[in-house]
Amino acid sequence: DGGITQSPKYLFRKEGQNVTLSCEQNLNHDAMYWYRQDPGQGLRLIYYSQIVNDFQKGDIAEGYSVSREKKESFPLTVTSAQKNPTAFYLCASTFPSDRNGYTFGSGTRLTVV
């Protein structure tokens, strides 16, 4: 079955440590996105990519980095520059011209310890 796989499901980060969240899709979607969700809040866009080897900053890109070396993969690195990384991270994908909305992965819950 096609879908988006995010791993790990839970991740704990120490102060000053970089961590990478994985996002892989087999839907052949061109566009991929990373969102952050804090308790009781909506989704905020971190980065998005419409084609391989190209990506754009979203509304809250500071302290994060991404790469898009393959169409099916869009990993997110949370760097030590991100001072408040504890949140629920969601990866999504779609066809850019698709009017049927996004498909989301199951999410990664990141906690700073």
Add this chain to the structure above:
Amino acid sequence: QKEVEQNSGPLSVPEGAIASLNCTYSDRVSQSFFWYRQYSGKSPELIMSIYSNGDKEDGRFTAQLNKASQYVSLLIRDSQPSDSATYLCAVNEITSYDKVIFGPGTSLSVIP
């Protein structure tokens, strides 16, 4: 700054009643509108999309769009306890057709 607004709730309705969820948006030229359902601790799931003024029905769900009033709503008929979730309204940004702006969500509780 483009915004999508929703009442945060919680909205409580008895089982079998109609739940009405509302959403307003600031970008007058937005084209596509979506409703996602998110259960606690889970990721959002697309349940409805609408592009033209009027109503769109899918099972127990009806989406209503009024572009002149910049208003979109979701009606859930015969509400079930399994409908208890947060409902996110999302609007397509006209300058980047595949970049969607999400509202903060409305929490719905269906009481048995």
